[in-house]
Amino acid sequence: xxxxxxxxxxxxxxxxxxxxxxxxxxxxxxxxxxxxxxxxxxxxxxxxxxxxxxxxxxxxxxxxxxxxxxxxxxxxxxxxxxxxxxxxxxxxxxxxxxxxxxxxxxxxxxxxx
Amino acid sequence: xxxxxxxxxxxxxxxxxxxxxxxxxxxxxxxxxxxxxxxxxxxxxxxxxxxxxxxxxxxxxxxxxxxxxxxxxxxxxxxxxxxxxxxxxxxxxxxxxxxxxxxxxxxxxxxxxxxx
Numbered sequence: 612x613x614x615x616x617x618x619x620x621x622x623x624x625x626x627x628x629x630x631x632x633x634x635x636x637x638x639x640x641x642x643x644x645x646x647x648x649x650x651x652x653x654x655x656x657x658x659x660x661x662x663x664x665x666x667x668x669x670x671x672x673x674x675x676x677x678x679x680x681x682x683x684x685x686x687x688x689x690x691x692x693x694x695x696x697x698x699x700x701x702x703x704x705x706x707x708x709x710x711x712x713x714x715x716x717x718x719x720x721x722x723x724x
Numbered sequence: 725x726x727x728x729x730x731x732x733x734x735x736x737x738x739x740x741x742x743x744x745x746x747x748x749x750x751x752x753x754x755x756x757x758x759x760x761x762x763x764x765x766x767x768x769x770x771x772x773x774x775x776x777x778x779x780x781x782x783x784x785x786x787x788x789x790x791x792x793x794x795x796x797x798x799x800x801x802x803x804x805x806x807x808x809x810x811x812x813x814x815x816x817x818x819x820x821x822x823x824x825x826x827x828x829x830x831x832x833x834x835x836x837x838x839x840x
Contacts, residue, residue: 647831654728654833655767655815701767711780712759714767 613638615704617715625723626694632687632718634702644685645703645712646676655701661685672696697722726750728832730816736838737806745801745835747816753830756799757817758791760784761834767815773799806839813837 618633636642646658659670666678676687685702702715729748737743749756758770771781773791790802799818803810813836819829 652833655831657829703767711757711769711772712767713769714759716766 613704613706613713615702615713615715617702617718619718620716621719623721623723624692627691630689630692630720632700634685634687634715635683636685636704637683638704638706640706643705644678646670646674646687647701647703648698649701650698692722694722694724696720726830728816728818728830730832730835732835733833734836736840739808739839740805743803743806743837745814745837747799747832748797749799749816749818750830753818753820755819755821758801759815759817760812761815762812808839811837811839
């Protein structure tokens, strides 16, 4: 069965630091990859997604992610975080177009002033 | 920007009681989903719904659960007899077409269900 692993459960960093969150999936076929963010008390919001094409995907709020097929990875990056990036980040995968997501466990990111 | 609306935001219920969680999907969307997130655990798929019937459901979605689209706007999740382990955040989502992930797949803000 497919699964999604996020390496860090909790990350604390200072403003202006760089952020990288790891995501690996286990599925041998074609995948669609996503990163969602959940700010405190709010709904899941799509940061970025990858279906095909350029493996370096740019999303909202200065985030980007790189799909490395050989490593089954889709890591999220942001060069310089802000306090407002404090949130929980979820990696998600679908293996078809019908919208059944497989989520990772999430990474809680805390950015300190 | 269109939103998926869920009510209530927080519901507390006694074990054994029935609860109905309500969702108003985006108006032109045709595919509907429920997910749940037990505290500290992953967001898990429960069920997908299209054309007034369930298209897929997970192992979690047993006979205690049911979904319904009672009118043109609401999409509900009913838990017949709640258990302590049903305590979780429940997310509704909708998408415009069967190409769900390509067409405006949107999550609601969730209903936190607490079973006591």
